[in-house]
Amino acid sequence: MRFLKKKWLWFTVYGIFITLLFLYLLFPEELVKSRLEDSINVSDFMIKSASLHPALPLGIKLKNVTISSQAQEFALFQGELLDLQLNLLSFFRKNTYIGLTGLAYDGSFDGSVGLVSLTKVYPPAEVILNFENIDIGKHPLFKGDPGKSFTGRARGTLTYITDEAGRSASGTLTLFLKKGSYPLTEPFLGMTRIDFDRGEVQAQLKNGIFKLEKIETFGPQINCFLKGEITPAADFRNSQLNLNGTIEILSKDKVKMKVTIGGTLANPAIRYI
Numbered sequence: 668m669r670f671l672k673k674k675w676l677w678f679t680v681y682g683i684f685i686t687l688l689f690l691y692l693l694f695p696e697e698l699v700k701s702r703l704e705d706s707i708n709v710s711d712f713m714i715k716s717a718s719l720h721p722a723l724p725l726g727i728k729l730k731n732v733t734i735s736s737q738a739q740e741f742a743l744f745q746g747e748l749l750d751l752q753l754n755l756l757s758f759f760r761k762n763t764y765i766g767l768t769g770l771a772y773d774g775s776f777d778g779s780v781g782l783v784s785l786t787k788v789y790p791p792a793e794v795i796l797n798f799e800n801i802d803i804g805k806h807p808l809f810k811g812d813p814g815k816s817f818t819g820r821a822r823g824t825l826t827y828i829t830d831e832a833g834r835s836a837s838g839t840l841t842l843f844l845k846k847g848s849y850p851l852t853e854p855f856l857g858m859t860r861i862d863f864d865r866g867e868v869q870a871q872l873k874n875g876i877f878k879l880e881k882i883e884t885f886g887p888q889i890n891c892f893l894k895g896e897i898t899p900a901a902d903f904r905n906s907q908l909n910l911n912g913t914i915e916i917l918s919k920d921k922v923k924m925k926v927t928i929g930g931t932l933a934n935p936a937i938r939y940i
Contacts, residue, residue, distance in 0.1 A: 712736055712789045716749075726752035732769075739902055741807030746771035754779070762792045774801035774820070790836070794827040803847065808903065808932075819847015819863070827872070836875075842868035844884065852935055856916070862886045875899065879910065890915040893928070904933040914939070 717731035729751070734744040747770040754764040762781040769776055781793035799822045803809050809817035827838040844866035851859055866884035870877055877897040884891045895910035910928040915921055930936035 722750055722752070724752070725755070726750060726766075740904075744771065745807075772802045772805040774822075775799050776801075778825075790829050791827070792829055794825065794838075796825040798823060798825075803844075817847070817849045819844050819866075821845075823868075836872060838872040840868065840870040840872075842866075844868070849884075852937060855937075855939070858888070861889050861891065863891075877906075882910070882912070888917055890917065891926075893926070895928075897932070900931075905931050907931060908935055 713735050715733045715735075716729040718729070720728045720730075722728040727750075729749040730747065732744070732746045732749045733742050735742045749767065749769040752766040754766055756764065763784060765780045765782065767776075767778055767780060776796060776798040778794070778796035780791050782788050783792050801821045803821050804816050804818040821842050821844050823840065823842040825838065825840050827836065829836045844863065846864060847866075848860045848862045851861065855861075861884070863884035863886040867881060868879070868883075869881040870879045872878075875898075877899065879893070879895050879897065882891070882893040891912070891914050893910045893912035895908070895912075898907040898909070900906045908928050908930055912926060914924045914926050916924070925940040927938045927940070928935050929938075
């Protein structure tokens with residue numbers, strides 16, 4: 668108790684409090700926002716935000732964030748909130764690690780990004796991202812005309828790693844889907860879309876190719892089981908599909924049909940056998 672009565676202790680606490688208060692009130696938000704965007708933006712990766720504010724303990728908070736690429740006609744990411752926090756352990760590690768949390772597409776996400784340095788943020792050396800309750804239909808990649816868009820909610824994990832030169836990348840994606848539907852390019856048994864109650868996607872990125880180890884959906888009328896590859900294109904919607912598997916029709920007697928899917932993400936070509 669005598670320790671708490673020391674005047675120097677309270678002067679120290681008061682000094683720290685006043686310093687933090689002035690740093691918060693006098694924080695050059697517009698300058699930091701401009702510098703941040705300029706340091707991140709490169710020819711194929713751009714970030715914009717409506718506002719930037721300091722965030723305790725060692726971070727910044729961005730609102731209405733958009734990440735885009737000149738190679739894509741749609742925004743790669745649009746989020747309501749992004750909170751970035753410097754990991755102090757970065758001072759003892761090879762890369763600089765930034766913790767992140769945020770809100771997007773009516774869901775939430777958290778994770779971390781490993782950077783070669785704060786002056787070279789793209790491409791990142793490592794990304795670990797967990798997301799929950801994401802509304803798939805709100806992402807531009809899956810939007811379409813009413814009744815012709817991918818719908819549902821997703822949770823899962825994404826990992827991404829690049830080599831020291833930032834050229835070779837690998838990663839994994841795990842998705843769990845619930846209560847949604849995906850449109851068909853052509854009617855199948857009178858249906859223009861396939862509804863599902865739940866689903867799962869397991870994928871890996873290797874040598875520039877997405878290896879889809881598992882795509883499964885389970886619905887009231889049809890179960891679908893696919894695997895294969897996606898070869899990315901500059902505009903991701905033009906990525907080439909090479910999938911195959913089976914469709915299980917849940918009639919009185921279960922009927923299984925083989926299916927192959929070619930074409931592109933924007934215009935898939937489905938063949939039933």
